[in-house]
Amino acid sequence: MTLNGESLLEGPRGRRLCLELAMELDPDIRLMVFQLGYGLDSGRGTSRVLLTAVSADDAGGPRFSPSPEGVAAGLAALDLTGLTDSLLQETLERSVDSARYWQEPDGEDVLAGLPVIRAALRPLAGQVLMAPGVHWWDEGRGPEQWAVDWRSAADPAPLTVRPSLADWVARVRDGEERAVQELPTDPYAPVSGGWWSVPPGALRTVGRLPAGLNLVEDSLGWEVATTIPVRGAGRTLEVRSPRDWTSLCSAFPLDVTASRRHDWFRTTGRDGRWVIPDWERVAEEWDAVHLTVLGYLSGAGRALPVSPGTATVIAGWDPDSTIWLTDAARVEAGPAESWVQESQDRSWHQTH
Template sequence: MDTPTTRPQADDLLAGPRGRRVLLEFLTGAEQPTDPDGGFPLSRAVGTVADDLDPQRDRRARYVRIVSDGDDAAGDDGDDPGTTSAAPETSETPETPDTPEAVARIIADALAAGPPLPDPTAESLDSALDLSVNAAMYWQEPDGYDALAAHPAVREALRPVAEHLAASPVTDWWWSTPDLTDQWSVSWGRSDADADPVPDIPPEKRAANLRDWSAETRAAEQRYDTGPERRRAPEDAPGGNWWSLPLWCVPTSSRRWPGSAGPSDPVQALFIEDRWEDDFCAGRFTPPAESRILEITGADDWAALCREFPLEVTWSYRGEWYEVTGRDSREAGPWLVPDWSQVAQEWDAVHLTVTGYLAAATRCIPVPGAVGATGTAGTTGGAEAASVIGGCGPDVTYWLA
């Protein structure tokens, strides 16, 4: 479906790595077996080429999709290239999927031949979003599935899937402001139903935490901004922070996931980058009355926030963000994050919509016209600043004040 309403929303889902991964996972998750052995030719093609594109293909993938009733798994070890044929067949010889262009043709043929894509459900979207968020990594290059989905031919082949999801009423809330009547905070490491409610952080403590975070971020930048660090190749730069928000400094909340049988767990407990804990306790969060909430709906909103409240992290984030974006701040220009202690002077909270996350997380976001630490736009030679949204979650609101 392609209407004036769905086209810009479909563009949101295609704009970033996390959105494209949702589309790819939804498409392969909806596939029905079509070849004679009962396998899944589209999933097999995706897995084969994604494995070839994976910069760390020698490691066993953390997340695999079973593509047949046998022992084959897409992206498992790359030993079985597999073959597939488009439906309908375009030649007598099945096409061997060895390039992104071949996968794009298989996707286009499968969508044209039918059956139609199933209507999105809370369960199918839960699975696709979970796989996408779990694959967000800032300390290494994008995996093969992200690389495949980013290829222009595959991206365009996924457009009908984006339009299908954007047209569904099940995803309407992905573009919405926070539901202030249904906000829940999460405390990790506890799962018993009788646990105490999630403790709040008083406004005075939030302000102090944010000041400390900004000061520590500046101090780290000064430590990294030394002669030896500037001379190192980006792949040899020491690791450091990769998250863009002051995690654990302020309360966070999200609505509950709207499951088919009614609301389930809070969204922020279901979809976690770099998940390190499974047990959690959720408690209702009551937002302050008449809160000033800034909406981050995509890369442009994030860039505007960095431009208005810049905090330079050119050298302290260089090593990590080079891995995920391929951009070296030594040559390309400074890295910025928002100075959250300053943001809190203007806004009570910042909310990252689901599509804001899908469109903008794990990608390089240009910040034209930003003023760096020296008080001038960009760096020597007029290089442009940039930023990354890392460590955030879809539909999460960060309560700054």
């Protein structure tokens, strides 16, 4: 699949990547986005507090008041000579790290979604997709994969036994029935629950190290990891675009309206019927499903129409990760590798 800049900007994660990149390339844009993001954040003054220092000389002077139009002007004049592969990786990580599906988008995501900002980001998005370092963003699942255990290899605790998909689907259906009976239909009600659209107990693998160690939604701040080489055959469905995901949901729908209504309304602003794939049925046709980076950036975190009145969300699924639905994956004979994260720059290094 080939994406253009506008396609990338359809997704909130794609827009956030481009905005983060612009902030890295221009400190003036960073300052404006910081202040505007605070003003647009639903948690301003409570969960997010802005602290400022005012000197005596500045106390009576005019205050800097940025505007979306000012950010757009800065984006139009942006110097892209500093765009590097490492910078693209860093801003991809920040976009993934700022994803949240259980509350309203943060102020920077809201800012990036404004029409004036989205239009101004279009040239930058086009340049991103032409950068040499993004060639793997649309690649399918490679033969070499790694499962990640967020513990040291010296930890004596065994790996968690994965529940069956049948058990998972049964729990989802039971939870949906309870939600229908017990939860209010008002999407504004202060209710939260399950928000992910993939089976949390399924085996997941990543295709690149150490890149995949920082591409984690809702990370718990792990600083050690053990990667286990995995090789799998069988049938792999590639989710390269939002259409690939909605087609999967259309073919194997599992209704989660009552249980996802409140969280997904907060993150997308849409109220209506919601579905995710019935992963037990998907496993009858596919051994694994892989989400490409571009599929993630263009599709994750937004309401994707499946049919009239019905939509879905890609939530809780990291980019360039594979979900294994059957026992087609096998642990390789090669040794597991231990990694530690540097606290200053979040980079990962192997330990020996």
